[in-house]
Amino acid sequence: MKPIIHLKSISEINRFVQNKTQHPLVSVIDFSTADEYLEEGTRLSADFYTIMFKNYCSNHMKYGRQSVDFQDGSLICIAPKQLITLDNDIEKKENMMGWGLFFHPDLLRGTSLGNKMGDYSFFSYETSEALHLSEKEKQILYDCIQKIETELQENIDSHSQNLIVTNIELLLNYCSRYYGRQFITRKSSSSNTLSQVENVLKDYFRSDKLKETGLPTVKYLADQVHLSASYLSDLLKKETGMNAQDHIHYYLIEEAKNILLNTDCSVGEIAYSLGFEYPQYFSKLFKQKTGQTPVEYRNFN
Incomplete structure (x- = not known):
């Protein structure tokens, strides 16, 4: 070389x-x-x-x-x-x-x-x-x-x-x-990338990767679809109004909602299962995205 x-x-x-x-x-x-x-x-x-x-x-x-x-x-x-x-x-x-x-x-x-x-x-x-x-x-x-x-x-x-x-x-x-x-x-190509991103995130949250490696990063997501992190975020923002980090958070919050409504796990247990080292970070992000704390969401639904 x-x-x-x-x-x-x-x-x-x-x-x-x-x-x-x-x-x-x-x-x-x-x-x-x-x-x-x-x-x-x-x-x-x-x-x-x-x-x-x-x-x-x-x-x-x-x-x-x-x-x-x-x-x-x-x-x-x-x-x-x-x-x-x-x-x-x-x-x-x-x-x-x-x-x-x-x-x-x-x-x-x-x-x-x-x-x-x-x-x-x-x-x-x-x-x-x-x-x-x-x-x-x-x-x-x-x-x-x-x-x-x-x-x-x-x-x-x-x-x-x-x-x-x-x-x-x-x-x-x-x-x-x-x-x-x-x-x-390049909208057709972008749409294909969007589908790939969604599949990657669905597979990630359905697997044991959350427990093994924690939350997926933007770099991980970009690597899976063979793009740079910056290009992927710009492409997703143009297509959906949400950047790559927003997409990760969306799937994270959806998974959190499912666990909150279908289990008796504490907020701390849910936070750890979703890859958070500190439960308060999970609660803060959940409220930021939904307008409710995890406990409020569970009680009102």
């Missing part, structure tokens, strides 16, 4: 592809002019955010644990410290088209965007859920990139950071819109 190439700064990614550094914290790279040849199996990680768009049919890369089909007209967003593995043969330079935007978290410190980065959950997508863009969407994102690139070519002054960050935020907001559109256009 090849060693990981870890890029700590924007200047390092620029040196890596022989691109000129115009700003210490942000860079736009035209893939058609990138001179670095990367071998199959090359593993990369970085201390900065990466947004890459490739406008040609290409190979696969491994992002996180699974393979990403980096198709014609697709875009991926990668958070700092994530691992990318180039999985197949690399495109010849003459066939390469597309762009990459790379920006360090330090660029965002003290800005409103810095406080909002956690809202862009697509940076946590780890699997094959790249964003596939229409021609119109490609052009809109490219217009944002061109504005950033134009600003990078200017001399750095007191307005530079604000203008660059503003255009990055605009691009990210468009990405949010387009991912929302993609959830809708």
Whole structure:
């Protein structure tokens, strides 16, 4: 296995592809002019955010644990410290088209965007859920990139950071819109995932796993349907109005209701049987979800 190439700064990614550094914290790279040849199996990680768009049919890369089909007209967003593995043969330079935007978290410190980065959950997508863009969407994102690139070519002054960050935020907001559109256009696939989630949770609560391993986590649920935790939560939220944790809690509360009405077990015994280490946490969640304490629910029903 090849060693990981870890890029700590924007200047390092620029040196890596022989691109000129115009700003210490942000860079736009035209893939058609990138001179670095990367071998199959090359593993990369970085201390900065990466947004890459490739406008040609290409190979696969491994992002996180699974393979990403980096198709014609697709875009991926990668958070700092994530691992990318180039999985197949690399495109010849003459066939390469597309762009990459790379920006360090330090660029965002003290800005409103810095406080909002956690809202862009697509940076946590780890699997094959790249964003596939229409021609119109490609052009809109490219217009944002061109504005950033134009600003990078200017001399750095007191307005530079604000203008660059503003255009990055605009691009990210468009990405949010387009991912929302993609959830809708993939509705049949999303419905299938929803059915899988429901079956996984039903099987989990019917089995002995609650006693053996406790409550299912969002990560467990996501692993069962081969998605990242963030993507699964966003998909479920779009489909049902409830994220992955909400779905887990729904099945938990339904199971709790059944036990409360069909057994004489104490609230503490029920809490332990449902995987809670402390009964008061169970009672608090039950009241939050139903408006009643477990005892009140049992007495009124």
